[in-house]
Amino acid sequence: MFSCWNRRPKPAVMSKAKTQQPAVIHKVIMVGSGGVGKSALTLQFMYDEFVEDYEPTKADSYRKKVVLDGEEVQIDILDTAGQEDYAAIRDNYFRSGEGFLCVFSITEQESFQATAEFREQILRVKNDDNIPFLLVGNKCDLEDKRQVTIDEAQTRAQQWAVPYVETSAKTRANVDKVFYDLMREIRSRKMEAIRQSNGKKIRKKESKKRKCTIL
Amino acid sequence: MADHGGLARVLSKQDFNPENFVGKLAEGPGGESDLLVMKTKVQVLSDETAHSLKKNVYKNYFQFIETAKEISILEGEMYQLSHTLTEQKSLMSSMMEMSLVSDKAIVEEPKEQEQDNPEEETRKNLAFLLEKVEGCSSVTEVPGRHLVHNSDLAELDAESFMQIQRVHSFLLNDSLMIATWLPNRRGPVRYRFQGLYELDSLAVVNVRDAGPVKNAFKILMFPDSKMYQADSAKAKRQWLDILEETKKRKASRDKQKREAALFLAEQQLVTLTTPTEDSNPFGEEDESEALAAIETDFLNSDWIQELPEDLDMCIAQRDFEGAVDLVERVNEYLKDCPKVPAVKEFRARIDHRVKQLTEGLMGELQVSPERSLRGGPRAARRAVMQLIRLGKSAQACDLFLKNRSSIIKYNIRQLKFEGATTLYIRRLCDVFIPCLSETGKEFMKAFQDHYGCMSAFVVWAKKELQMFVSTVNRQVFGGKSSMSVIAECLHNARQQCEELSQIGLDVSFLFESLIATDLERVIRENKDQIIEGVKYRAQDDKWRPMNHLSHTDCLKFVEEMSAGGLDLKNYIYDACFINLTMNTANFSKSCLSFAHDVLLVHTPEIDHLVTEAIADIFRAEVTHIEDSIRNKNFNREHKFILKNAQFVLEVIMSKIEAAYKEQGVVFPKQLLDINGEYRRLKSVVKSLGAS
Ligand SMILES: Nc1nc2c(ncn2[C@@H]2O[C@H](COP(=O)(O)OP(=O)(O)O)[C@@H](O)[C@H]2O)c(=O)[nH]1
Ligand SMILES: [Mg+2]
Numbered sequence: 001m002f003s004c005w006n007r008r009p010k011p012a013v014m015s016k017a018k019t020q021q022p023a024v025i026h027k028v029i030m031v032g033s034g035g036v037g038k039s040a041l042t043l044q045f046m047y048d049e050f051v052e053d054y055e056p057t058k059a060d061s062y063r064k065k066v067v068l069d070g071e072e073v074q075i076d077i078l079d080t081a082g083q084e085d086y087a088a089i090r091d092n093y094f095r096s097g098e099g100f101l102c103v104f105s106i107t108e109q110e111s112f113q114a115t116a117e118f119r120e121q122i123l124r125v126k127n128d129d130n131i132p133f134l135l136v137g138n139k140c141d142l143e144d145k146r147q148v149t150i151d152e153a154q155t156r157a158q159q160w161a162v163p164y165v166e167t168s169a170k171t172r173a174n175v176d177k178v179f180y181d182l183m184r185e186i187r188s189r190k191m192e193a194i195r196q197s198n199g200k201k202i203r204k205k206e207s208k209k210r211k212c213t214i215l
Numbered sequence: 216m217a218d219h220g221g222l223a224r225v226l227s228k229q230d231f232n233p234e235n236f237v238g239k240l241a242e243g244p245g246g247e248s249d250l251l252v253m254k255t256k257v258q259v260l261s262d263e264t265a266h267s268l269k270k271n272v273y274k275n276y277f278q279f280i281e282t283a284k285e286i287s288i289l290e291g292e293m294y295q296l297s298h299t300l301t302e303q304k305s306l307m308s309s310m311m312e313m314s315l316v317s318d319k320a321i322v323e324e325p326k327e328q329e330q331d332n333p334e335e336e337t338r339k340n341l342a343f344l345l346e347k348v349e350g351c352s353s354v355t356e357v358p359g360r361h362l363v364h365n366s367d368l369a370e371l372d373a374e375s376f377m378q379i380q381r382v383h384s385f386l387l388n389d390s391l392m393i394a395t396w397l398p399n400r401r402g403p404v405r406y407r408f409q410g411l412y413e414l415d416s417l418a419v420v421n422v423r424d425a426g427p428v429k430n431a432f433k434i435l436m437f438p439d440s441k442m443y444q445a446d447s448a449k450a451k452r453q454w455l456d457i458l459e460e461t462k463k464r465k466a467s468r469d470k471q472k473r474e475a476a477l478f479l480a481e482q483q484l485v486t487l488t489t490p491t492e493d494s495n496p497f498g499e500e501d502e503s504e505a506l507a508a509i510e511t512d513f514l515n516s517d518w519i520q521e522l523p524e525d526l527d528m529c530i531a532q533r534d535f536e537g538a539v540d541l542v543e544r545v546n547e548y549l550k551d552c553p554k555v556p557a558v559k560e561f562r563a564r565i566d567h568r569v570k571q572l573t574e575g576l577m578g579e580l581q582v583s584p585e586r587s588l589r590g591g592p593r594a595a596r597r598a599v600m601q602l603i604r605l606g607k608s609a610q611a612c613d614l615f616l617k618n619r620s621s622i623i624k625y626n627i628r629q630l631k632f633e634g635a636t637t638l639y640i641r642r643l644c645d646v647f648i649p650c651l652s653e654t655g656k657e658f659m660k661a662f663q664d665h666y667g668c669m670s671a672f673v674v675w676a677k678k679e680l681q682m683f684v685s686t687v688n689r690q691v692f693g694g695k696s697s698m699s700v701i702a703e704c705l706h707n708a709r710q711q712c713e714e715l716s717q718i719g720l721d722v723s724f725l726f727e728s729l730i731a732t733d734l735e736r737v738i739r740e741n742k743d744q745i746i747e748g749v750k751y752r753a754q755d756d757k758w759r760p761m762n763h764l765s766h767t768d769c770l771k772f773v774e775e776m777s778a779g780g781l782d783l784k785n786y787i788y789d790a791c792f793i794n795l796t797m798n799t800a801n802f803s804k805s806c807l808s809f810a811h812d813v814l815l816v817h818t819p820e821i822d823h824l825v826t827e828a829i830a831d832i833f834r835a836e837v838t839h840i841e842d843s844i845r846n847k848n849f850n851r852e853h854k855f856i857l858k859n860a861q862f863v864l865e866v867i868m869s870k871i872e873a874a875y876k877e878q879g880v881v882f883p884k885q886l887l888d889i890n891g892e893y894r895r896l897k898s899v900v901k902s903l904g905a906s
Contacts, residue, residue, distance in 0.1 A: 025374055058459065059418065061433060063376075063425040078420060086466070088416035092435040096418075 022065065024073040026186045028179065029097030031080060031122070033114045036105040037138040040169035042079045045179050050170050056081050059093060068183050075183060087121075094125040099132030099186040101178055106137045106166065107145040112153065119160060132185035133162045136178050141168040222256055223264075344385065348394045350408040356523060358567040360387050364457045366450060367396075368443040376428040376442070382409065384443065386457060389465055390414055391434070393441070412436045414462045415469075421455055480555065514561055519548070526568045530575055535601045538572050543604065569605065576602050580614035595619075599661040612668040615661065616675040619654045623647060623679060627686070636696050640687060640704035647683045648711040651676060655718040673720075680722050684729040692733040698741045702812035705730060709816075727818060735824055738813055742828040745805050746835045752798045753839040758852040758859075761797050766790040779804045780811075780870060799859040802836055803867050810871045814878045826883040829871065833889045836863055837896070844899055853900045864893040 030038040039054040046062050062077040080093055094100075102118050104111040115135060123129060135157045137148060150166070157164035163181060167174040225231065243249055341355035341362065354360075364386040370379045370393075381396040383406050390413050394406035418435035422428070422442065430451040431444045445451035514520070522545055529538035545565055552558045579598035595618055602611035626646045632639050655672065662668040690696075691704050712726045763769035769791045773783045781803055786794040793800070809832070813825045840860045843849050849856060868890045875882045 057421055059420040061420045061422045063423075063428075086415060089418045092416060092418035092437050093420075095437050096420075096435050096440055 022072045022074050024071070024187075025063075025076050026068075026073060026183045027076045027078070027096060027098040028182055028186075029078045029080065029094065029100050030103060031094075031100055031118045032103035032136075033105075033108075033111040034081065036103045036108065036111045037167075037169045038101075038103050039079055041101070041103065041136075041138060041167060041175060041178070042077050044169045044172055044175045046077070048172070050172075066180075066183075068180065068187065073183070073187075075179065077179075090121065091125045094122055097126075098189070099134075099182045101134050101136050101182060103136045103138050104148065105139045106148045106153075107139050107142050109147040112137075112148040112156075115156070130189070132182055132189055133160070134178055134182050134185075135160070135162055135164045137164065137166040138169060140166040140173060141171045222260055226257075226260070344392075346403045348383075348385075348392075348406045348408055349397070349404050351392065351394070353524075354387075354390075354392055354408070354411055356527065357389075358564055360389060362386070363388055363461050364454070366445070366454070368445055370395075371428070371431060371442040371444050373433060373440050373442040376425075376431070378444070382406075382443070384454075386454075386461060388461060391417060391458075410439070412439075414458075414465050417458075417462070419455065419458050421451075514557060519545070519561075523564050523568060526565070526572070530568065530572050533575070535572070535576055535579075535598065538568075539601045539604045542569055542572065573602065573605060573607060573610075576605075576607075577610065577614055580611070580618045596657060596661050603662070603665065608662065608665050608668060612662060612665070612671050615658070616654075616671065619650070619657075620675070620679060623650045626650060632690075636690055636694065636700050637703050637707075640690060641707055643683075643686065643690075644708050644711045647679075648714060651679060651720070651722075652715050652718050655715070655720050659718070676720060676722065677725060680725055681729060684726060688730065688733055692737060698737065698809060698812045701734075701737055702815040705734065706815045727820065731820065734816060735821060738821070738824055738828055741809060741812075742831055745809060745832050748805065749802060749832070749835040749839060752801065753842070756796060756798045756839070756843065758796055758843060758849050758856055760788075760855070761793040761795065761800065763791045763793070769793065776800060776804065780807050794855075795859055795862055796855075799862055803863065806832055806836075806863075806867060807870055807874075811874055814874050814880065817878055817880055822880070822883075826885050830885045830889055833864070833868070833886075833892075837889070837892050840896060841899060844896065844903065850903075853904070857897060857900055860893055860896050864890060864896075 030042055032038050034056065039056065039060075040051060042060075042062060043049060043051050043054060046064055058081050060079045062075075062079070064075050064077075066073060066075050078093065078097060080090075100118075100122055102115050102122075104115050106112075119133070122131060122133070135153065137150075137153050139145075153166075154164050165174050165178050165181070167178055169175065225236070237250075240249055240253055245252070341360060344351055344362065345355050362385060365384060368382050368384050370382050371377060372379055383394050383396060385392040385394065390411050392411045393409045395409045397405055397407055412434065416436065420433035420435060422431040422433055424430070428444070430446070430448055431442055432451055432455060434441045434443065445454055518525075522541060526538055526541050529535070529541065542565070549558065549562060549565075576598045580595055580602075595615060599611045599615050602608065602614075623646075627643065630639070630642050630646060655676070658668075658672050662672075687704070687708055691701050696704075709723065709726065712722050715722050761772070763772055769787060772793070773787065776783050781800070783793055783795070783800070788794055806829075810829055813821075813828065817825055837860075840856060840863075843856055844853060868886065871886065872882045
C-alpha cells in the first residue's frame, strides 16, 4: 500500500526513457547486522567479484539490467549499513523497498538473532505480512565456523513463512538465486496488485475491508 | 461703524478719484464743516485700518512661524527618509553582488561560528536566502538556523534517471531546503521554494554510478523520494559528507537539548511536588505527561501560532505600537504558562523578536552623524514610549537624553559667530534654554511615572548646562569683551535660566557657581583698569574747564555724555566751555558705566565685591582730588577742584545710588561714607586756605 512507485504518475520527460530502459524496476533492500556480507553479496551479484574489505557506507544504491524469466527488468539494490541512529531514517530506507534480503552470517549467532528485529521493523514500516522477503544465511563457505544450524534458520523461516537460502559471497553460491528468487516474489506481488486494482470495481467492498485490516 | 464701512467701500472702489471726491465734498452744502467731519472720518478709518493691519500682520507672522517650524521638522524627516532609502539601496545592491554559490557560504568551522554570534550569522545567511528564493520566509524565521552548504543540482527521476529540472539545494543546520530554478528570471529571485526536509528523518542514499548516470544521490523522505545529480564526483562526495556531518551534529545537539530539558523538567517537578510530597498521588511519569499535554495546549491557539509572523510584520512596517501591543499580549499570556520546554522554545522565538524590536526602537533614538536631527521630538517620544512598555526605560532614558544632547549640539553648531558677542550669546541662549526646557517637558511627558529616570534628567541637565556655560564663558570671558557686553550677556543668560524654573528645574544656582570665578575676575580686572586710568589721568590733570572751542561741538559733547546718563547742560558757560575737567567727565562716564554693568550682574554673593570695587574706584579719584588740593600748583584752583569733587561725589554717587535702587539692591553704607568725603575735602580746602 505504501510502495506505490509503479503507480506514481511519471513526468512527461520520462516517456522517452521507456524505449531505452525496461520500465519495470524491482527494488531490493539488503538488511542485516554489520559484517554479515551484505555488501559482498551485492558486489558479487553486480560485478561478479568478491571484495575482501569493502569500505562500509551508510547506504549505496545499485541499478542493473537483468533478464528475469525471459523478461528484461531492472533491479535496484539498496545496500544499507544498518547503523543509523534514527529509527525514522531507517524507516525511510525500508519504505523505499519492495523486497528484502535479510542477511545474517552463519558464523555469527548474534547476527542471526538480529534478523528478528529487522523483520519486525520491516513489517511495521511496510505494514504487510506478505512482503517479499528472504532469510539469507551467508558465508556458507565457512562451514567449520558455523554457529547457526540449518535447522535453526529453517525453523525461523517457516515461522515467518519465507524461504531460507544459504549463500556465499565468496564462492558465489546461491548469490544469483537469492536476488532472482526475491525478484520473482516481488513480481508476483506486483501482478497480484494489478489484478486487485483491475478487479477493484467488482470487489470494491472486499478491497475496502482489506484496507481496513491493514490499517 | 456702518458709516466707516460705507466710506471704506467708496475709498476702495477701483475707479476712485481722490480729487473728484474732495471736489464734490467741497462743493456740497456743508462746506468746511463737512470737510472737517470727513477728515476725522478718514482719520478714524486710517487708524482702524492701521490697527487691523497690525493685527493681521501679527497673526500672519505667527502662522508663518508655525508653518516654518513644521516645515523644518518635515524637512528633517525627509532627510531621514532619504538617508534610510540610500541605506537600503546600498544594502540591496550589496546583496545582489553576493554570489549565491559563494564558497564562503560553506561553513568551514561551524562550531566557532556558532559560538561567535550565531544569531547575527543566521540573519545574514538567511536574509540572503530570502533575496534569492521565492516563498521561503517561513524557513528563515527560525532562530539559530543557518546555512551550512548549498549548490546547484539536477533533479533526476528516481526510476528512469532522467533529468526533471534544475534545483538549488540549501543545507541548513537542521534541515535541507530544495528550491527549483526559475528559468527566464531577471533580478535577484532565481528560485522557488519547493520543500524543506528535517534532517531528523532524512535518509540519504549514495547512488553508485550506473551507465550514463554519474554523481547522483538520493534523498528518501517519505513520501518523497528524490534523486539529485551533482556536477562532479567531488561535489557529490562533499554533499554526502556534509550531510552526514550535519546530521550527526544535529543529533548530538538534540540529544543535549533533550537531556537538558529532561533535567529541567525533573527539577521543576521536584520543586512543584516538594511541598506536598506525601500527598502527591501522581508518579513522576504521569506528571511529565500532564506537562506535555499542557505545553501543547498552551501553544495551540491560532493567534499564538501566528504571533511570530505578525510580530515580524509589525516590525517591518515600523508599526512599533502594534508590535509592542503583541508583545504585551503574549507576555501576559505566557506569564501563567508552565515553563515546559516547548513554551521555553516559543518564548525564545518571541524574545528574539523583542530584541529586534528593541533594536529598531533604539535605532529611532540613535544619533548617527549623517542623520538629520531636526526630526521633531515627537518621533523620539514615540520610540521612548514603546521602549518603556518593553521594560527598557533605563535604555530609553539614556538614549533619549543622548538624542537631545546631539540636537542641542547640532543647533548650537548651526549658529554662526557673527560679530557682536552679545548677539551671539543671546542667540546661544535662545537656542539652548528653550531646548533644555523643551527636553524637560518632553521628558516629563515621556517618563511620566518613572521617577527613577528623573534623576537621570537632572544629571543630564547639569552636564548640558556645564557645557553651555563653558561655551558662554569662552565667548564672554575669553575674548576682549567689554564689561558692558559681559554684563549684558550674563544678564540675558541668567534671565533665561530663570525661565527653566517654569518646568521645575532650577539651574540658577548652578549657573552662578559656574560663572562666579570668571565674573569676579572680570570685575576685579575692570576695577583695576579704571583705577589705573584714574592714576594715569591724574598726572596730566591741569584742572582746567573743558573748552570745546565751538558751541556746536560743546553741545555735541553734552549730547554724548547724556547718552551715558550724565546731564552737563547746566555746566555750560561761554558757549563752548564746560565747568568741569575732562578728567572728571571721563571718570564719571567710566564709573557710571561700570557701576551700571556690575549692578546688572549683581547677586548677593558678589555684593561685597561690587561695593568694594565701586568704593575703590571712588577712593582713587578722591585721592587724586585731595592730592591736587594739597598741591601748591593748584592753590588758585581750589574752588574749581571742589566743584569737580562735588560733581563726582554727589551727582555721580547719587546716580549710582539710583542704579542700586533700580536693581533693587540696598545702597551700601561704604558708598554712603564715600559720599561724605566731599565735606572732608571742603574742610581740607578750608584748613589750607586758613594756613
Ligand atoms: N568467507 C567469506 N567471507 C565473507 C563472505 N561475505 C562477506 N565476507 C567477508 O565479511 C566481511 C564483511 O563483509 P561486508 O560485505 O562488508 O558485510 P556488510 O557489513 O554486511 O556489508 C568482509 O571482510 C567480507 O570479505 C562470504 O560469503 N564468505
Ligand atoms: Mg556493507
